[in-house]
Amino acid sequence: MDFAGKKLKKLPLSMINDREGIRKVDLQRNRLRDVIGISHLSNLKELNLSRNDLGEFPREIRELQQLEKLYMNQNNIKSIPENVFPQLKRLTFLKLSTNRLTDLPLDMKHCQSLSYLNISNNSLRDLQSLVGLPRLKELFVERNRLEELPVSLFQGKEFSVFKASGNPLRKPPEEVCAGGLKDIKSYFSMLEDSSSSVSTVKTMFLGSSMAGKSTLCRSLKKGQPEPVGEDDRTVGIEIFDVEKENIRFLFWDFAGQEEYYFTHHVFITPNAFVILTVDLCSYDMDKPKSFDENVSFWLKNIQLKVPNSVVLLVGTHADECKDATEVSGKKRDIEKKVKEMLSEWKENLSQQKKTLQDLKDPALFSEQIDEIDRLSEYDFRVLDLIPMDCTKSEDINRLLNHILQTVSNKNTFPNIEMTLPRCYQEVEQDIKKLIKEEAIPQHGIVALDDLLAQLKDRHEELNNEKLSCILRYLHRIGIIMWYEEIPALRNMVFVEPSFLISLFKTIVRHDLAQQLEAIPKNVLKQENALHIHRDTWIRDFQEKATLTNKAIRILVRSELKQLALDDEDLVEEVVGTKERAGNLLTLLQHFEVCLPSKLTSPLNPEAKEFTPDRKWQPSNPSIYNPDGACLFPSFLSNNTQIEKMWGMDNPEDLRVHVYFLPEIPHGFFHRLIVKTCSFYPTHWVGLNECCFCSGEKRVLLREHRSDTDHFIEIRYKKTILFKPEEIQKAWDMVKVIMMKLAVLTKQWRGLCQLVHSPCRHQGCTDSFEWGDWQDWLDSSRADIFNLDDKITCRDGHVRQTELLFPKGPSVSHSNSRGCHGKKSAYDKSK
Structure with missing residues (x-):
């Protein structure tokens, strides 16, 4: 029987009276607050009660002993009584996502046939009740309040699907869970040998160009003023590893020009601490555009990408303002406008939700309403602005102490402290030793097989699967970069991320036209190009945003030469040759920074025919036009x-x-x-x-x-x-x-x-x-x-x-x- 979207407030009599004939009932998108009488349907096998107004789990459902599938998602269920699930011996599928559950009944593990369980979007803190479910294959626990996963949940069980993103996990860390079931199991097996508690904070320095990010970043690293000249400003991203009072900071200094911001999404990750620098000297309280460009633009984009971020506002160049009154006035103005901006954001969400709920049939929009609820629940925090004179040691130390105090607050950073197997840290240290000993080239690009072989020599107890698990974790926290998901780069590891970023900046930069204009005659000759070709490249870039593959090869070769890297094999691998594209272009295209511009090529009469429902392979997957170009939208x-x-x-x-x-x-x-x-x-x-x-x-x-x-x-x-x-x-x-x-x-x-x-x-x-x-x-x-x-x-x-x-x-x-x-x-x- 189908009663979906009928605005029912109680079960229809026609359904209750048909006690034995009904096998499936669809009651989704109604206004049910209880289901009195549902127990009469003794032969019911599938029941859909999603998108109703249920506040408590109906105890009557325990009588439906033939039930195999139960949908209870998108209600307001706060608790589940005991002695319900042990009676549902045939239940294989249970969907309880998007409710208000804070815990699960202890006897849930006696639901012996359950193979699919979705309890995402609740407020659960513990999964111990699920330990012992013998047939559970698919488990979804995303967006709860879980800090730990029980190791016994994964022992003697072969999940086919397990998803736990969006939890403040520290054991195992979310970066481990993102690697899937194999990584979770490897983590627990390594944890049994030895473990340690580590505190790591990825700290991102953002802000407009010349706002003093690099000066601030380097001064905090050194613990005293470290001025940075205009000629030495950041191009792309710079990375520093800093340890202060047993807390490890990974400083990422992002360039402020808009051209670079397009690549920032590749590196901005959740659970980060953002320091947003604002140039107080140039900030104008009377011009709304000044707030929009220096504060609002950055906050909005951080909020969209990582909506549970903590942002610390730092007012730089305070020493260049007229006096303390001007500094305090600008501080109050920025803080007031930030509060107004965040308040307006919440009001807009609330109004949009009300608009949907006021429609004739809001049940049809329940997923959109849930999405708005999800956004409203994110805790995007912007801390008060701290004015700074970066030329004074006392200001540097005052800011550093404030940062340490902020990240040590577990209410603000609940997952700063992570439990890791000791071998995770040992493998990271060994990679650094291999670089220092020149067993890995200075540029840090190494074949995966070679890296695994060298690490196994130092860790005989770790097989390739466990080492790969560790490498994936190091990739996700930004220590190394291993793009396992890109087939062309699967066997390549970048153990020096800064080198990779320096390659990005050769192409994605604010002064690209000037870089092209500066290409000398002898370098052009190496690509069989003339000055007239170079002028065409500049014009094509300025007018069409296209960059010829020849120009790309020249620019990257030039960057490698400046880095004193003359290894021809490396150059060909990164830059490419006249026969194939280099890895850099592969990365830029993977991250949707550019795409090959349209190329015309003759049809291949021997190409395979396309057949629906069958995987199609191109006749020549390695087609590459050395005279082609890339478009940068x-x-x-x-x-x-x-x-x-x-x-x-x-x-x-x-x-x-x-x-x-x-x-x-x-x-x-x-x-x-x-x-x-x-x-x-x-x-x-x-x-x-x-x-x-x-x-x-x-x-x-x-x-x-x-x-x-x-x-x-x-x-x-x-x-x-x-x-x-x-x-x-x-x-x-x-x-x-x-x-x-x-x-x-x-x-x-x-x-x-x-x-x-x-x-x-x-x-x-x-x-x-x-x-x-x-x-x-x-x-x-x-x-x-x-x-x-x-x-x-x-x-x-x-x-x-x-x-x-x-x-x-x-x-x-x-x-x-x-x-x-x-x-x-x-x-x-x-």
Whole structure:
């Protein structure tokens, strides 16, 4: 029986009276606060009570002894009584995510058949009740309050899926859990031999250019003033390893120019301490732009990427202000505006949640409401500003003491202290010794097999699997870099991250045109290039944001030479040759910083035929054009090319607006372009627009930023006559882009999306809001919406429904001001 979305407040009599015939009941998206009478359904095998108003777990469910699947997610359940789960001997699937559970019943381990359990998004602190579940294979415990995982949970059991991200874990640390089950088991097996407690804080120095980040960073490292001249300012990122009072700080000094910020997302990680420098001398209280550029821009982007960060504001150049009154005035002004900004952010989320809850059927938007709740629960803390005179030792020491006091507060940094097997630290020290002994080259690039062999010589008790587990942990805290997920780099480890970053900065930098102009004649000759070629490279970069592969090779070779690295094998591996791309380009493309510009090549008559549902391999996967180029979207300055290819907008175009709360992150749109261009190779890219083509079908991506709403528009070009099969193809193209959007959005934990279809009548500002639109992306079913053929907006415009919403079962929709179409019914549990 299907009672989904019926606004029920009690169980229907028709269901209760049919005691023996019912096998499955769908009661999701209702208003049930209890389920009195459910025990009468003695043959029930599947029960869906998700998205209701249940505050307590119904004790009656214990009587459903044939029950195999139970959905209780997205309720308000605070506790579960004892003696329920031991009675459910056939229960294999249980979903309790997004409730308010603080603990689990002790007898839960007697639910002998349970193989799938999802208890994510609760407030659990302990999983001991789950120890002893013999058939548990899939366990989801993300976003709880777990500090430790019981080792016995993993003994004698083979999980197929285990996910625990978003917990303040210290045993094992979250960086270990991110490596999956093998790493967790390896961690516990190594922990049995010996362990130690370590305190490590990744500290990121951010702020505008010339705000004094490098001076502050180096002064704190040295414990006394260490001035940094303008010529010595940071290009890219610099890394320092500093230990103060048994706390290890990993200082990451980020360059402030916008060009570098595009690569920062690669290195900014959760659980970090952020020091945001503000130049008090140049800060102007009377100009809102001054706060936006020096404070608000940075805070918003930190909040979107790592929404549970702790940010310490440091006011630099205080000694250059007129007097102490000016310093204190600017301090009060910045702190006041920060509080107003954070308050406005929370108010906007609250208002958006209320808007969704006030809709005619808010159950259709429950996932979006849950997303807003998730964002609201993040504890983004901005500490009061500390004015600094970086020329005074007493100010340096005062700031250092304040930092030590801040990170030692366990309420502020609950997972600073981690329990690690002693061999983790020993392996890290051995890697440093191998570099010092020159067993690893100075640049720190080493083959994985060679590194493992050298480490095994020093640790005979550790096999390759355990050593790899340690390397993955060191990668995640930023000690080394090992991009295991990139096939071309899987067998390469960068044990000196600063070297890798120095390679990044050769290409992604604010003065790239000047660097190209400075290439000498003899270096050009090595690439069979002339001055006229160099001038073309500069013009192409300035006008089209493309950089030829020849120029890239020259720039990186020049950087390696400055670092006194003349190893030709290394040069070829990093830079590439005329036959193949180097590892640097592989990394930049993997992190969606650039993409190969369009290349024309002849068709291969011997290429393999594409067959659906079968993995396709290119006939020559190593195709590389030495005379090709890379496009860097973040350097584009206009949309001229797009305007030519797209033409005029048509009000009848199929359109979708994806709104972002609280806003679109810096660089997000360009990364989306790179991600989507790899799928649609025929494309044209601009500053804030991109056009994709598939045959005669054209889709436009356009970024909209205003003082109010931020959204990305997806627009399908309407042909003279939309045939039914073309409409389906249009939604297929839109779906690909929205899937790329969803993947990218997950990398910004402080971000959520709302989707609307604007009314297609010219000049109308009304729109239709999609319900839980993620279901459409996740669905493989192809049935059609249960909707009227026409739908009417608030202003009375009647439009074809299939031109506003995709064909498929998984997106329900509603006009936020009163939609006249029927809602679709679908099984949310799937």
